[in-house]
Amino acid sequence: MNTAGSQSSSIPPSQRHATLVGIDSDGCVFDSLPVKLHHHVVPLVIRWWGLDPVAALVHRKADQINLFSASRGGNRFPNLLLLFEALAAEPEVRLRQVALPDLAALRRFCESGAALGNTALAAAAAREPDPELRRVLAWSRALSHDIDTRMDPVPPFVWARRSLERMAQSSDLVVISQTPEATIRREWRRHGIDHLVTGIAGQEQGSKARQLAQANGGSYPAGRMLMIGDAPGDHRAAVESGALFFPILPGDEETSWRQFHDEVYPRFLDGAFGSEEAEVWLRPFKARLGIP
Numbered sequence: 119m120n121t122a123g124s125q126s127s128s129i130p131p132s133q134r135h136a137t138l139v140g141i142d143s144d145g146c147v148f149d150s151l152p153v154k155l156h157h158h159v160v161p162l163v164i165r166w167w168g169l170d171p172v173a174a175l176v177h178r179k180a181d182q183i184n185l186f187s188a189s190r191g192g193n194r195f196p197n198l199l200l201l202f203e204a205l206a207a208e209p210e211v212r213l214r215q216v217a218l219p220d221l222a223a224l225r226r227f228c229e230s231g232a233a234l235g236n237t238a239l240a241a242a243a244a245r246e247p248d249p250e251l252r253r254v255l256a257w258s259r260a261l262s263h264d265i266d267t268r269m270d271p272v273p274p275f276v277w278a279r280r281s282l283e284r285m286a287q288s289s290d291l292v293v294i295s296q297t298p299e300a301t302i303r304r305e306w307r308r309h310g311i312d313h314l315v316t317g318i319a320g321q322e323q324g325s326k327a328r329q330l331a332q333a334n335g336g337s338y339p340a341g342r343m344l345m346i347g348d349a350p351g352d353h354r355a356a357v358e359s360g361a362l363f364f365p366i367l368p369g370d371e372e373t374s375w376r377q378f379h380d381e382v383y384p385r386f387l388d389g390a391f392g393s394e395e396a397e398v399w400l401r402p403f404k405a406r407l408g409i410p
């Protein structure tokens with residue numbers, strides 16, 4: 119019988135099992151990263167900052183940062199900084215006399231230790247009357263609304279759903295994400311998988327490492343906590359919180375999930391999946407994203 123709750127709650131979850139599994143959402147359970155980036159994030163960046171003369175360049179740089187580098191799956195605000203830094207280094211931007219914003223205030227916000235969501239950014243913008251900070255806030259709010267109201271549903275990977283259904287029998291499951299929580303809940307509910315998890319954490323609850331620590335609450339010993347993700351930030355969160363890590367390879371998601379379902383999860387439950395084996399699975403993941 120499925121022992122996961124019918125309604126996911128805020129973390130930390132009440133412990134039902136001896137193991138905890140944190141699961142990233144975008145790009146991991148759902149193949150939604152390219153859709154959000156190409157149809158929502160980048161078009162709004164181009165519109166908000168008047169980047170039409172270099173639109174193709176913006177798309178290329180955004181792809182590299184958000185899909186094929188160590189920043190894959192990162193929070194929208196630091197990745198926005200990375201995008202404008204990359205654009206500033208391009209001769210084409212100077213040749214076309216495209217004005218780029220001064221995002222020093224956004225950088226201070228990203229380095230402040232605050233939870234990197236719209237609520238915290240609004241508070242920062244109220245304290246520091248910087249016009250670009252207010253523009254970033256308006257862009258971020260518009261982006262959340264655009265995704266919530268215009269994005270076509272992206273179904274979960276087949277083997278991700280099967281893995282979730284299997285794990286819900288034997289582990290406490292928590293969504294660990296830098297997407298706004300309301301968006302995550304809507305996506306998981308739309309596809310009928312929200313009942314499989316005991317908690318959902320979005321960007322409002324801080325870094326992924328903080329989310330995992332809150333979900334653990336000191337209840338799960340070493341070797342009994344696992345993080346599944348498709349981005350380097352997921353791996354860092356696992357390392358910082360003392361969890362094991364299993365990567366979902368970008369471009370080979372179904373294969374990764376099936377291997378997890380058939381091979382890795384049974385070993386994790388039995389206590390046989392340790393740090394040495396996790397490192398073996400990590401190597402092709404790092405190679406895929408160009409990480410030393």
